[in-house]
Amino acid sequence: MKANLGCWFEIPVSDMNRAVKFYETVFNIKMHIEDFCGTQMGHFPFAKDKEAAGAAGALIYNPKYYTPGTNGVMLYLSSQVDDVSVELSRVEAAGGKPIVEKMQITEEIGYMAAFIDTEGNRIALHSKN
Template identity: 55%
Template sequence: MIAWFEIPVNDMKRAIAFYEKVFKIEIKEVDFGGLLMGWFPHSENANGASGTLIKQESYVPSQEGTLVYFMSDDVSIELGRVEAAGGKLYLEKTKISDEHGFMGVFIDSEGNRIALHSNQ
């Protein structure tokens, strides 16, 4: 049911560099008249929601609130890049169950709590 997500940032350049390094992707920076966004890559035919980094005074990075999960082939891969990219590990790779795979959580460069999920 999720269609879109927005991750608050204080420093767009730093946040883009962090997520590009952790996920090995390119984020497109867009300026809508002062509202800065960093769009995550998304394919029209792909499963799951797309989203953006967002910088605007009403958006405040936080470790509380909604937790966004990014899909991964193996969460340990991205978790292994977090600290070098400027973030912190919050929860190392943890088995949820045989049926539901694994999860891990990190704090991004802006102070947001972000999760990863993989089947292996």
């Protein structure tokens, strides 16, 4: 394969401002909110280099088509400091709930942790350390 199959993700939200504040706090990032054809989107920062690893994505508010929840696909977001315990330590204070503490997947793959965000989505974290 030339690239990983995943190329874009959308995380459903019920309250865009609350969700943006949560993710900005947990990941120490700034997000950009825009209206896209009648759907509100909060964009995660993304690499300008088209060869960069990982997929770009956004928070999305459109209650007609998107419902937050803990069932379904598990999305893994990369630790921005290569240690999932750093982001996980910010989850509760930001209004979320840690549900899986840092654990090693395998030596080769690295570590994971998971949380429920302010919107009720189950999200995982990944890091090599």
